[in-house]
Amino acid sequence: MTTTEALLLGRRRGLAVTMVVGFAAVIAVSLAVALVAELADLPTAAALTDRVIPVLVFYAPGPIAAAGAYARCGGPACLAVGVVPALVFAGLVLLGTTIGVPGVGEGGAPVEGVATSFALVGLSGAFVGYCAGVTAALLVDLVGRGQVTDD
Template sequence: MATSEALLVGRERDLAVKLVGGFAALVALAMVAAVVADPVDAPVASVLTERVVPLLVFYAPAPVAALGAYARCGGPACLAVGIVPAVVFAVLVAVGTLVGVPNVGGGDALLGSLTVGFALVGVSGAFLGYCVGVAAAMAADLLGIGSDDSEA
């Protein structure tokens, strides 16, 4: 498979699924932990809500997408990484509202606009990371670093 096709479509399907699924699990775990730790006033709650969750939601999609692009996971998988925080947030709020978890859901925040905002930030970061990863993969191929000859 040609390098450009591997970078656009993806050659490593299993790795792409692990990349997106693992990132989704990490974001979900951090968000659920923040929701659970907040009402009991656990000392870790402020660290989760002020540092870990924003890091995963706003900053992590770019480097994760760059790693995915460099590993030839493909554009769709790398851009899906950007949508993951928005989907996890929407599911958490919907389930929390249905179950009746305190401080989750309610009528104060518009779920749609927040979800779209998270998605726009995540996808734009993931796109930037994807472009950086593609550039790094192409530069590595040009320099002969880490390339395998089984592509032909």
């Protein structure tokens, strides 16, 4: 597989799946901890999650996509990382609404609007990160220290 095919389509499917599913698990656990901390009225945990959740949702997709592109996980997996926070958020809100968790899904902004905003921000960050990772991989290949062997 050529370098271009590896960067666009991906050579390491297992690593790509691990990257996307692992990031989804981290987001899900963080959001669940934030919800439990808010419901249990734990100010220290709530303050911590108030700082960690925005970093995970808005800033983490770019560097994760860059690392995935450099590792030749492929464009689809790297861009999927940008949509993961929105999908996990929407899934947890729907689950919380279905089972009747207090404070979840009551009033406020519609879920689809918030999830769409999360997806657009995450996708744009993941795209920039993917481009940076591809550029880094091509530069390293140009220097001669890259992963040019076929797996």
